[in-house]
Amino acid sequence: MTVPSHRTASPHRPVPSREPVLDVRNLRVEYGGDGRSVVGADNVSFTIGAGEIFGLAGESGCGKSTVANAVMRLLKPPAQITAGSILFDGRDVLAMDPRELRAFRWREIAMVFQSAMNSLNPVLTIGEQIGDIFTTHERMRKRRARARSGELLELVGIDPARLKAYPHQLSGGMRQRVVIAMAVALKPTLLIMDEPTTALDVVVQQEIMAQIGDLQRELGFSVLFITHDISLMVELSHRMGVMYGGRLVELAAAKELFAQPLHPYTQALMNAFPPLTGPRVELTGLADTPRTEHGCGFHAHCPDDRSDCSTNIPDLREVAAGRFVARTGGGAR
């Protein structure tokens, strides 16, 4: 536990450098209007190093997509970033003007959206859509763009002859690969993936994840990976954070977090997935109660030390090197 968290990543992956590519600090996003506001993300801080895969886990509505959209500056009113800072390679993302943003998006941070495979334009061929990236961002000639598009498709294991295909002629898994290829087209420094495989079935999901792993090793970008599937995340990520009610409740190296979850919410989230081995035991899952201002909505499962939780989830506290948990009392269990 005294090892720095970065070093505990699985051995076959390159060890990420310590200089963060993305530095999110005390980020607070509110959805306002009509005189009341809902906090989508509150006091969220994390960093992603070069070549690092960082995961954000949590159930729907926990704020993980809000954070991703904030990093891309995609939030539209009524959502508003009310506090905190986002630094990308030392530059202040929140201070960028529209022209800077246009250059920044896709070239430096690209994103694969949830149900991205439905985001392809149905009346344009795959080749036209990929080619668009090069003609728009790199002012490439059509012919050259076409060649590059073919190379990209090959990169994600699709026959370049498919450039002429329309999206409906491809399977869901192939469309998802096309979208991933488009995201890495300009060799971004950071790739954000918001539930990239949720709509796909297990076999295709596994193939896509392996593909992303290969691409990441090959191109060396960092990844902000968002999913509710903790097992999937642990397999892929170096470090991960668990979000609940707009706040990070735990932050640690993925393997450590999986082996020993410290926050009761993390434990409950992990307990929501039936295991593939061992005896069949009844699982309880998560409480179906919403979070209110009087409590985090999670009291039923909480152990002893929640003296301070009733009004808010406590701030992250470092309990061991690289291990942060939002608990008031006690240490590591």
Add this chain to the structure above:
Amino acid sequence: MMAPAAATRAPLLSVRGLTKDFRMGGLFSRDRHRALNAVDVDIPHGRIVALVGESGSGKSTLARCLARLEQPSSGQVLLDGEDVLRTQKRGASRAYRSTVQMVFQDPFGSLNPVHRVEHFLRRALLVHGRPAGEDELRELITTVGLTEDMLESYPHELSGGQRQRVAIARALAVDPRLVLADEPTSMLDVSVRIGILNLMRRLRDEHGISLLYITHDLASARYVADTTQVLFAGELVEGGDSLALMDRPAHPYTQLLLSAVPDPERTEGYDPVLRAGLRAAVLTPESCPYEDEGTCSRTEPVRHTVGEDDGQPHWVRCHLYAPATPTARRVLTAATPEVENV
């Protein structure tokens, strides 16, 4: 968890040789796509049977055939021994419909947004000629783990998990003996999936309802189902006790499916070479890594029992597990495929 008595009783619903062809192309086209090929399944009383497979394997087609939403091309569906496809040719009788109910994947699409929850339940009761008083409604809504005040709610006021519970309550209104659940959790958030799975277990344990649980999530099938059947390209390839099947998967396709489930505790990790081999094996029988003679392309595999030595018996359709002696093989081929003993 399992009552041994049920093993001796005839199954509630038996499917024999069920085949479904879809016409491809235009009105006069002769192209056919075989979505289901000679499927044999038994659904015993008070048990949950899981049907797993990838998208396009025919899982939903089977459920829709059983719900009589599709007309099978051939085969038998025996409910309490009565072949309903023969006796009720022109569509299911009301009695059949009240015995077999279906819950769909998308709770956002299956509830009419202009009606209150109460309406769905009352209507289901009335259509089937049952008393639809306050007491009945209250009992239904509490059975699925919702509160009485939700009877007054509109679907948009409910979460996905709550809506799916309403859809289940509606299915339960007619007091069915079999519920066909087509991916009931795949559109739901993780936090409520377990709740729906636990509800299914409770319906089985407390109400003796049988369920056909269709999913591509093998871990949840293992958690909730007594037996699991693996469907690949319209054919059942392996089946039996869920725990036995998933601890000792025999068929390459089952192994492929299981290897795709994310599991951080798996020690060997993802092996692309092995996966590619498995994938090739299930797509082109000639290249099966287990059987270099390519027997599958020449003869149809039949059901063999495997795992008896380990105390985890289940059946598999794969030549690799064929008995060694030609006599035994002939006997097995001749006999009607014996559906697994539960």
